Amino acid sequence: MLKGQKAAQNGGAQKATVQRALGAMSGTSLDGVDAAVVETDGVEIHGFGASEYRAYSAEEQAVLTKALGHWAGPEAEAAAKVIEAAHAEVLGRFEDIDLIGFHGQTLAHEPRGRGTCQVGDGQALSEALDVPVVWDFRSADVELGGEGAPLAPFFHFACAKWFGAKEPVAFLNLGGVGNITWVDPRKEGPEADGALLAFDTGPANAPLNDLLRARRGLAFDEGGKIAAQGTVATGALELFLQEAYFSRMPPKSLDRNDFPEMMDLVRELSDEDAAATMTAMCAASVAQGMGHCPVPPSRVLVTGGGRHNPVLMEMLRVSLDCPVVPVEEVGLDGDMLEAQAFAYLAVRVARGLPTSAPSTTGVMAMVGGGTVSVPQG
Known part of the structure; x- marks a missing residue:
């Protein structure tokens, strides 16, 4: 039985004890590691604990960027070392943790092809921190015909219950994707x-971040200031939506x-117009996706870095037929939601x-993905 995991019989039904779980997420935007504590029995959220953020250095970002698209080899091995060291550093700041959820870093994702690749050794992390680690969350889903993503929906359901939602809502995560x-x-x-x-x-922050890093040496469009000075190239936007x-x-x-x-579509545009157009591409892809919802949500709760971009948020408000607000409006932390997940x-x-489940990843049947590694000895 894992550290902190206890069960008691109550009327013939097994009741799990609430655990202090620590989750970590390194997203496709390659900015750093988010880490956050959730107190849960795996069904209900009983509370949220401390959180930490550990940014990647420029050198670490360069290693990770070089490894994108690789399934193995020296680039992937170098990325794994960066991921393991960064996670050990930030996760080691927490105390009294029963279990760690370690996503690793996605380098490649082809659910209908070669599968999915997240680097980072959960066993090594478990040994370093002396805490059980759950990792490799996506592989089992892909093996059973699923997309392997997104994986936060079961947590989103628990969040909706936690803040007392009474009608359908939508969580919109604007990270790299x-x-x-x-x-x-x-x-x-x-x-x-x-x-x-x-x-x-569709694409979210990653293409715009890549564009600004290449053209101006900037990590992202802070406050949407560059996009705010530009004009959307409607022709490029229309071509993008034909994908x-x-x-x-x-x-x-x-x-x-x-x-x-996307890069080709904005190649001849000024920095400002390219930023405005890529931001509009993100908003338009969300608007297209909303048409798939069984019924319109009562509101869209935005999480991830994109919610800090006022230009993007205004584009979403204009294009969607329901309120669009940051998740902080319901008491959640939009910077840490994926780590908490x-x-x-x-x-x-x-x-x-x-x-x-089939409705979240297209997997053939409900599946519990993940490998549990415990410290040896």
């Missing part, structure tokens, strides 16, 4: 028919670099509960 989770909190649990629908909407991905029915997922033509999912894996 955009993804949406439509939640009906009136259902008993995330496994119920009609409780969830989730899919990647076949947008007509595919969900569930569906993307790799970080699945839309290389992997803390929550780690407890589910340890309890043998499912972490994805």
